[in-house]
Amino acid sequence: MDAELERRAEGGAPDWARHEEADEFARTVRLFRAGRYDADSFRRFRLQNGAYGTRMTGDYAMVRIKLPAGEVRPEQLERIARLSEQYSIGSAHFSTRENVQLHWVVLEDVSEVMRGLAGVGLTSREACGNTVRNVMCSPLSGVCPEEAFDSTPYALATARFFLRNPMSQNLPRKFKFNFTCCEEHGMARIVDVGLVPRIEDGVRGFRVYLGGGLGNKSYVGHLLEEFTPEEDLLHTSIAVMRIFDRLGDRKNMARNRMRYLVHDMGWEKFQALVLKERAVVKATQSVVTSLQVDARPAEVRRPVSVTSGADPEPAGYQRWLSTCTVRQRQPGYRAVFVSLEAGDITSGQLRSLAGLVRDHSGEGHARAGFLQDVVLRHVHEDDLPRLYAGLVSAGLARPGALTMASPVGCSGTTSCNLALTNSHRLAKEIQKKFLEMGLDGHDDLRGSTIKISGCPNSCGQHGIATIGFYGGGARVGKDMYANYQMSLGGRSDGGAALGATCARVPAKRVMPVILRIIEIFREHKSEGDTLGGWLHRLAAGAGAPGMESVSDVKRAIEPLLAPPSKEEDPDFYLDYGSDTGYHTKTGRGECAA
Amino acid sequence: MSGVTAAADGIEQAVRDNSIRLVDVRHAEQYEGGHIPGAASLPLGGLLEAETPEQIARLAGEAGVGDGTRAVIYDDAFGALASRVAWALEYIGHRDVLLLEETYSGWAAAGRSTGTGGPRGASERHSVSVQPGLLATADYLESVMHRDGTVVLDNRERLNYLEHHIPGAVSLPYVTLGGEGRILRPPGELGRLLDNRGVPADAEIITYCGSVGTLSGLAYYALKSAGRSNARLYAKSFKEWRGLSKPVETQADANYWDLSAG
Ligand code: SF4
Numbered sequence: 001m002d003a004e005l006e007r008r009a010e011g012g013a014p015d016w017a018r019h020e021e022a023d024e025f026a027r028t029v030r031l032f033r034a035g036r037y038d039a040d041s042f043r044r045f046r047l048q049n050g051a052y053g054t055r056m057t058g059d060y061a062m063v064r065i066k067l068p069a070g071e072v073r074p075e076q077l078e079r080i081a082r083l084s085e086q087y088s089i090g091s092a093h094f095s096t097r098e099n100v101q102l103h104w105v106v107l108e109d110v111s112e113v114m115r116g117l118a119g120v121g122l123t124s125r126e127a128c129g130n131t132v133r134n135v136m137c138s139p140l141s142g143v144c145p146e147e148a149f150d151s152t153p154y155a156l157a158t159a160r161f162f163l164r165n166p167m168s169q170n171l172p173r174k175f176k177f178n179f180t181c182c183e184e185h186g187m188a189r190i191v192d193v194g195l196v197p198r199i200e201d202g203v204r205g206f207r208v209y210l211g212g213g214l215g216n217k218s219y220v221g222h223l224l225e226e227f228t229p230e231e232d233l234l235h236t237s238i239a240v241m242r243i244f245d246r247l248g249d250r251k252n253m254a255r256n257r258m259r260y261l262v263h264d265m266g267w268e269k270f271q272a273l274v275l276k277e278r279a280v281v282k283a284t285q286s287v288v289t290s291l292q293v294d295a296r297p298a299e300v301r302r303p304v305s306v307t308s309g310a311d312p313e314p315a316g317y318q319r320w321l322s323t324c325t326v327r328q329r330q331p332g333y334r335a336v337f338v339s340l341e342a343g344d345i346t347s348g349q350l351r352s353l354a355g356l357v358r359d360h361s362g363e364g365h366a367r368a369g370f371l372q373d374v375v376l377r378h379v380h381e382d383d384l385p386r387l388y389a390g391l392v393s394a395g396l397a398r399p400g401a402l403t404m405a406s407p408v409g410c411s412g413t414t415s416c417n418l419a420l421t422n423s424h425r426l427a428k429e430i431q432k433k434f435l436e437m438g439l440d441g442h443d444d445l446r447g448s449t450i451k452i453s454g455c456p457n458s459c460g461q462h463g464i465a466t467i468g469f470y471g472g473g474a475r476v477g478k479d480m481y482a483n484y485q486m487s488l489g490g491r492s493d494g495g496a497a498l499g500a501t502c503a504r505v506p507a508k509r510v511m512p513v514i515l516r517i518i519e520i521f522r523e524h525k526s527e528g529d530t531l532g533g534w535l536h537r538l539a540a541g542a543g544a545p546g547m548e549s550v551s552d553v554k555r556a557i558e559p560l561l562a563p564p565s566k567e568e569d570p571d572f573y574l575d576y577g578s579d580t581g582y583h584t585k586t587g588r589g590e591c592a593a
Numbered sequence: 594m595s596g597v598t599a600a601a602d603g604i605e606q607a608v609r610d611n612s613i614r615l616v617d618v619r620h621a622e623q624y625e626g627g628h629i630p631g632a633a634s635l636p637l638g639g640l641l642e643a644e645t646p647e648q649i650a651r652l653a654g655e656a657g658v659g660d661g662t663r664a665v666i667y668d669d670a671f672g673a674l675a676s677r678v679a680w681a682l683e684y685i686g687h688r689d690v691l692l693l694e695e696t697y698s699g700w701a702a703a704g705r706s707t708g709t710g711g712p713r714g715a716s717e718r719h720s721v722s723v724q725p726g727l728l729a730t731a732d733y734l735e736s737v738m739h740r741d742g743t744v745v746l747d748n749r750e751r752l753n754y755l756e757h758h759i760p761g762a763v764s765l766p767y768v769t770l771g772g773e774g775r776i777l778r779p780p781g782e783l784g785r786l787l788d789n790r791g792v793p794a795d796a797e798i799i800t801y802c803g804s805v806g807t808l809s810g811l812a813y814y815a816l817k818s819a820g821r822s823n824a825r826l827y828a829k830s831f832k833e834w835r836g837l838s839k840p841v842e843t844q845a846d847a848n849y850w851d852l853s854a855g
Pocket of ligand 1: 410411412413416417418419420423453454455456457458459460
């Protein structure tokens with residue numbers, strides 16, 4: 001047993017760090033700056049250690065901190081707060097893959113950030129590059145009423161097994177695992193390996209989906225077999241990775257994710273290869289390669305009973321309660337979703353959040369969610385008003401966390417080299433407007449999502465959104481404007497499907513178009529319909545007469561899409577957050593959600 | 594006591610022995626509401642209004658800081674105000690000045706004594722022997738900023754730096770300088786930071802911040818504590834630089850402000 005397992009066995013929290021990596025990073029940066037390390041090797045090294053390039057400059061990096069299974073402890077939140085003030089811009093960013101990102105870090109300071117992270121057991125190692133990226137787990141795993149069992153320990157064990165494992169240092173391309181709680185809460189079918197827990201004949205195991213992924217071209221994952229028992233989990237993962245390592249395309253950057261391999265080879269053939277390879281792995285791997293799953297039930301306690309004296313019904317409480325919390329399978333407890341502005345949180349808010357986690361979460365840590373959000377679980381129902389009051393004073397009680405009023409937006413032109421539009425700001429503007437309008441309270445919009453990427457690369461996961469957008473540029477004469485490709489009817493649950501391309505929508509028309517689509521939906525919906533369900537039907541061409549498919553939607557919104565002349569409406573030609581003329585400008589891509 | 598800071602332990606005794614003069618640079622009202630026993634009041638505001646070295650010397654004298662006095666300075670703003678006052682004293686020729694290693698709040702939170710009793714001893718006379726080598730004026734800065742061996746440090750927060758800064762300046766936000774309840778991190782850590790940044794040990798370093806040289810004053814002492822004593826403070830900082838329409842650099846084509854929350 002390695003030291004880490006011993007510590008866990010003693011009940012300690014996971015430690016993902018290696019202290020010496022910070023020194024090595026500092027040393028390598030110095031060599032690189034002195035011209036003694038070539039640019040390509042340095043780039044690979046930098047990415048391996050979780051530092052991305054930044055828009056239009058080699059002097060800054062984005063440090064991506066992994067939160068395996070999404071778990072983050074209060075002292076880790078506090079440390080991230082401090083590091084963001086010292087080395088970043090005084091705020092941090094929660095991504096869609098349970099990472100926390102610090103942007104605009106001076107390249108020479110990255111090692112200091114790594115050192116600070118290591119002090120609280122965090123790492124950015126293999127958060128980028130051609131490695132096994134952060135292993136995700138549903139923020140509801142362990143509390144979801146529908147789940148077969150809690151997959152969190154399996155996610156942690158998988159992360160532990162592949163982190164720094166020689167096998168995962170030089171894959172053809174990045175590789176992603178998502179564990180989930182149940183089919184409904186999804187995200188299992190849009191990654192290389194997606195795992196949904198399931199019990200058969202009293203045996204724990206998973207439904208394993210392979211070869212999904214979002215990107216320039218997106219695919220939905222395939223089910224490997226009806227049931228993969230727990231003891232086959234690691235062998236299956238290794239087998240898939242070995243095939244990808246062997247057969248994946250190492251030449252063509254644009255087509256080297258595993259989903260292309262699956263697509264080109266055909267699913268049946270790929271499936272057969274995986275099953276065969278698994279048999280080989282099983283026969284040849286020594287016993288040491290088993291997953292060290294910590295199956296002890298997580299300790300849950302109610303930290304403080306502080307209900308007395310709290311206002312039982314603060315203003316806005318009901319709205320927040322119904323749009324930001326869900327009942328757990330443990331009676332009397334809820335999971336609370338904290339919606340951030342497209343994932344951004346200030347250092348002060350991180351500290352407040354740390355305090356609230358200590359005081360209110362029965363498991364003593366928080367989880368990152370799928371929607372650039374943070375989730376506090378095991379909150380006793382009697383403590384909710386008090387937690388709400390705490391969130392209000394921290395500026396973190398935005399309603400609508402679980403609704404369409406909390407759009408996802410990738411970093412876009414705020415820092416990403418590849419970005420064509422300011423998707424990040426657009427997401428924030430939509431949130432502000434939709435909350436003002438109270439759209440979070442509408443039942444027929446529940447469960448619907450808006451997701452925005454700043455370019456076709458899908459870090460904003462637009463493909464699985466009810467209404468998804470990715471950025472590009474368009475022009476009238478010589479005047480350019482930010483323009484989004486809109487897709488409709490995507491979803492990420494068990495029925496995962498990609499949205500159908502609908503129309504190009506100028507940035508400054510995105511909001512009117514969404515509102516118009518809601519109107520059209522209300523004119524045509526049937527009893528009990530939700531926007532998500534309705535658009536999903538239309539995406540399959542299965543709407544009702546008069547509004548059958550997305551082309552009918554396109555026709556109905558067309559009047560909103562025509563560009564005005566620059567004289568008529570100069571603002572149209574500016575992207576959000578910009579007061580100078582729009583132009584597309586990109587650097588070398590490393591892709592950063 | 595070593596380097597540029599004075600440890601909190603031993604301060605009370607040193608005040609009783611009269612071997613130091615403790616100087617409180619917070620607002621006069623804050624001082625009156627409670628301070629470290631025996632401290633004299635010399636608010637930064639008053640000092641910044643002083644127009645000549647002679648006026649600064651007079652204020653120092655009134656606070657009981659004579660030519661040979663060891664002055665220990667504290668504030669309640671992570672050491673930035675204390676640093677600015679300490680630097681001003683050095684500038685007029687005072688040699689023996691230290692910063693209290695923690696702030697007034699830190700002092701009080703540690704359960705050390707506070708009170709309203711004034712300092713013992715009368716005012717002193719302070720002479721003037723201006724040290725021009727500690728100061729960078731805008732003209733001086735402009736004349737050396739592109740020189741090899743000169744490093745210009747910007748101690749404002751990163752977003753302000755990205756928006757605009759003095760051409761060629763290196764961003765080192767003031768929050769990187771302190772920590773763990775101390776106004777300055779240990780010299781080894783500060784040295785490592787500067788080494789990583791490739792700041793040569795013998796470089797001439799000019800620090801600046803937003804307006805009056807407080808944040809950059811702290812950086813001035815951080816540099817000294819890390820053994821980089823060839824430092825100058827651009828006391829009038831970026832506010833003056835902008836006012837004089839000197840050249841600035843900006844980080845173009847990136848909407849970094851939209852990343853900041855709240
Ligand atoms: S590469 Fe990713 S993060 Fe960058 S703009 Fe495109 S989708 Fe957004």
